[in-house]
Amino acid sequence: MGAKTGLGTGSVDYQALREREAGLQRMLMVWIVTGLAFMLLPGTFLGVWNLIAIAGEHTAARVDPAWIQAHGHAQIFGWIGTFILGIGFYSLTKMGRIPEFAIARAWVSWALWTLGVALRWATNLWLWQWRWLLPASAVLELCGLLVFLMTVGGHRTGAGRTQQGAVGGQVWMIAVGAGSAGFLASLAANLILTFQAALTGAGPAVSHGVNQRLLVLFTWAFPVVIIWGFSARWLPVFLGLANQRPRALEAALAVNVAGVGAAMAGWWLAAGAAFLAASGLAAVSLRVLGPSVRPPKIIGVHPAFPLFVRIAYVWLLIAAAISVSAALWDRSGGLWGASRHALTVGFMSTMVFAIGQRVLPAFCGMRILYSPRWMGASLWLLAVGCFLRVASEIGAYESYAPFLWPLLPVSAVIEMIAVTVFAGNLLLTLSRTPAHLAGTGSAGWRLTAA
Numbered sequence: 001m002g003a004k005t006g007l008g009t010g011s012v013d014y015q016a017l018r019e020r021e022a023g024l025q026r027m028l029m030v031w032i033v034t035g036l037a038f039m040l041l042p043g044t045f046l047g048v049w050n051l052i053a054i055a056g057e058h059t060a061a062r063v064d065p066a067w068i069q070a071h072g073h074a075q076i077f078g079w080i081g082t083f084i085l086g087i088g089f090y091s092l093t094k095m096g097r098i099p100e101f102a103i104a105r106a107w108v109s110w111a112l113w114t115l116g117v118a119l120r121w122a123t124n125l126w127l128w129q130w131r132w133l134l135p136a137s138a139v140l141e142l143c144g145l146l147v148f149l150m151t152v153g154g155h156r157t158g159a160g161r162t163q164q165g166a167v168g169g170q171v172w173m174i175a176v177g178a179g180s181a182g183f184l185a186s187l188a189a190n191l192i193l194t195f196q197a198a199l200t201g202a203g204p205a206v207s208h209g210v211n212q213r214l215l216v217l218f219t220w221a222f223p224v225v226i227i228w229g230f231s232a233r234w235l236p237v238f239l240g241l242a243n244q245r246p247r248a249l250e251a252a253l254a255v256n257v258a259g260v261g262a263a264m265a266g267w268w269l270a271a272g273a274a275f276l277a278a279s280g281l282a283a284v285s286l287r288v289l290g291p292s293v294r295p296p297k298i299i300g301v302h303p304a305f306p307l308f309v310r311i312a313y314v315w316l317l318i319a320a321a322i323s324v325s326a327a328l329w330d331r332s333g334g335l336w337g338a339s340r341h342a343l344t345v346g347f348m349s350t351m352v353f354a355i356g357q358r359v360l361p362a363f364c365g366m367r368i369l370y371s372p373r374w375m376g377a378s379l380w381l382l383a384v385g386c387f388l389r390v391a392s393e394i395g396a397y398e399s400y401a402p403f404l405w406p407l408l409p410v411s412a413v414i415e416m417i418a419v420t421v422f423a424g425n426l427l428l429t430l431s432r433t434p435a436h437l438a439g440t441g442s443a444g445w446r447l448t449a450a
């Protein structure tokens with residue numbers, strides 16, 4: 001029997017609350033481990049394999065597009081999407097005081113989602129029964145997301161106030177809502193295109209022109225926007241930033257929607273220009289590139305954490321700027337590929353490495369990050385690997401500097417080591433006893449001085 005305390009009009013069952021919190025943490029840990037698994041093998045190792053093949057052939061044209069799309073899908077949905085769903089279930093369920101069945105729904109969503117993403121990857125690689133397994137994977141993914149949206153959709157924005165009052169507290173919810181709509185649009189488009197491929201295609205790969213548009217949904221319409229939302233929620237406190245400009249973030253969202261619309265119409269220059277303007281507005285609104293006005297919260301993480309968040313936003317601007325140049329000058333996919341990886345590795349992955357290692361240990365049962373030094377190493381390696389990748393992809397693919405071809409596999413291996421160190425650090429963190437149960441004096445529980 002749980003201890004009950006009468007408070008005001010209702011009563012609080014503390015035992016039930018503790019069990020619910022433990023259930024939420026278990027659920028989140030499973031989502032996180034699943035995301036890491038997708039990131040490592042289906043995502044990164046296949047990406048490295050593809051890049052080594054491309055560097056060997058000196059062209060991306062001879063590598064099977066189904067394999068390239070399997071890599072991209074595993075990274076965007078298998079890793080980033082899985083993390084977003086897990087964190088979304090955890091934090092929105094807590095904030096919204098949603099009933100007990102939310103945890104059961106989270107498990108249903110996880111099962112549908114994981115099966116869908118795994119099926120998509122395997123189908124693209126091995127082609128077994130692909131004509132019906134490909135659309136089946138898209139249905140499963142969409143159902144996984146719908147269960148999430150139906151579960152968390154009812155909670156109230158007022159619960160998410162930041163230190164900056166109602167407007168600052170709501171704009172992050174607007175961004176997360178817009179990113180969730182982008183997530184839904186991405187999976188709906190994916191469903192339609194996989195059905196089309198199954199009915200009329202020669203293989204599971206989506207055709208190049210259509211895939212270019214789909215990738216805009218998969219990046220600019222969904223994870224980028226959700227990361228802006230989480231940035232508005234957490235960065236003012238974590239980085240000690242000056243007060244946000246919520247109107248500028250709303251403008252960034254509106255311009256970004258216009259950019260996505262332009263890309264869907266095939267107006268690539270207008271789309272690139274809109275993404276550049278939207279990224280600039282987002283950085284201005286968050287004041288992330290300005291100085292901290294309060295000490296950043298770096299206890300327990302690597303002291304360069306605030307620097308890497310700023311580097312991520314510089315990558316966002318670079319990615320958008322390269323997309324403008326791609327619309328003007330791309331001949332062999334090098335500028336588009338470089339823009340995409342500046343966005344996915346430089347911006348998204350750096351943000352997930354930085355913010356993930358900052359918040360996930362606490363969310364998963366008040367644990368302490370296994371190694372702040374590993375966190376620093378993962379971020380430095382990612383930055384170096386991404387820089388080499390973006391520079392050499394432009395130079396080699398576009399034939400401006402063919403001597404850069406041998407650097408591409410080097411960049412891939414550096415990025416692979418970075419993601420492995422990141423995954424190892426999180427897995428070791430999750431496998432340790434929570435700090436409050438272990439006692440802070442025990443070996444291994446070191447807090448890095450602020």
Ligand code: HEM
Nearest residue numbers: 044047048050051060068069072075076337344412415416
């Ligand atoms: C070790 C790191 C990585 C390597 C070696 C790698 C390699 C590749 C390669 C070779 C391609 C083919 C197109 C091109 O040549 O640019 C590609 C495409 C792509 N990658 Fe990566 N990648 C890495 C990390 C990531 C990450 C972390 C993400 C997302 C979070 C990502 C998302 C994508 C996407 C969306 C595509 C486009 C797929 C498509 O054409 O449908 N990659 N990657």
